[in-house]
Amino acid sequence: MTTQVRAAALTGYFDVASQLGLDTEPILRAAGVSRALLDDPDQRIPVTTVMTLLDEAARASGCQTFGLRMAATRQLADLGAISLLLMHQATLRDALRTLIRYRSLMNESLAMLVEDAGTTVIVREEIVLEDAAVSRQAIELATGTLHRACSVLLGLQWNPHSVHFTHDAPADLQLHQRMFGCKLKFHSEFNGIACAATDFDHPNPIADPMMAEYARRCLEAQSVTSATSCVLEVRKAIYLLLPMGHASIEQVARGLEVEVRTLQRRLKSAGTVFSHQVNDVRRELVVRYLVSGGHLLAEVAELLGFSMPSSFTRWFSAEFGVAPSQWRQRLAHADATAGGRRAVCLRHG
Secondary structure (H helix, E strand, C coil), X not given: CCCEEEHHHHCCHHHHHHHCCCCCHHHHHHHCCCHHHHCCCCCEEEHHHHHHHHHHHHHHHXXXXXXXXXXXXXXXXXXXXXXXXXXXXXXXXXXXXHHHHCHHHHECCEEEEEEEECCEEEEEEXXXXXXXXXXXXXXXXXXXXXXXXXXXXXXXXXXXXXXXXCCCCCCCCHHHHHHHCCEEECCCCCCEEEEEHHHHCCECCCCCHHHHHHHHHHHHHHCCCCCCCHHHHHHHHHHHHHHHCCCCHHHHHHHHCCCHHHHHHHHHHCCCCHHHHHHHHHHHHHHHHHHHCCCCHHHHHHHCCCCCHHHHHXXXXXXXXXXXXXXXXXXXXXXXXXXXHHHHHHHHC
16 A cells, blocks of 8 residues: 655745756656646655655755755645644644644654643654655655744744754754754654643634634545555554653554554454564664664663663564674764765765
């Protein structure tokens, strides 16, 4: 089953490419899509196609912030029919709950979770696929779009505490600093935004309950049964909950609003079980954390839900055939070797 997204996800793609002097035609041909196809914002296209276009544009242009440059141009209307419903929610919290409920209408790979942490609210966001890694361009585009939506809904009241990315920082942080205007945390354990709970629950002065109900009915009329599989929905939940230490089948079932036995039965019919999905997500997240280099091994163990570092080491060794410390050393050596080769090329180029 192909995970899909509205073509509107690529809003701003051609404008940013043009600003960077990039010819997108070779990239489009290689990805097997046409510009005419992408001109219809409601056209559904594979998420992997969007990621390919983003990654290739960033590589060809040499611009590490290609996805974030696209996000900087976003308007609430780019979210499609859901934008009217969001505009008339009573608070930002209500708007994000609405966004979470209908997120599959925009992007079937999008996972979001609102976490209350005392006086702070954390909005965790991930792009999750069943069989493909997600790039920094896709993550920064999604996070930047979320930030822009919150800014439109709250106006001057929107003052996030911090923006988090699991990947490393780009060479130039000017765009990030200008766009977000708050503390930036790279090598974080999650992707998302943290803000004050008081801002999150600040009343929306233009909220109209009658208009919200009208928009909801229109949206429901347009809605179709999500094509996302049970397995993907479970993986999305595990991605969000595992770093928090809450990735139990009970928590996931509660979030998906089904009974545990129902969830087990659906996973069985898909040829898998919950523990296998947890293990698969752990394999993907551990590579992300170790490659970023921003976490001690004990911290990685905790983020993956292991109570003891020794348990993490045994699991990692069984999965990857080497201890995590050795794996990280080999990665560092490979990076150093590649860096040396690049330096030689620069000296003799």
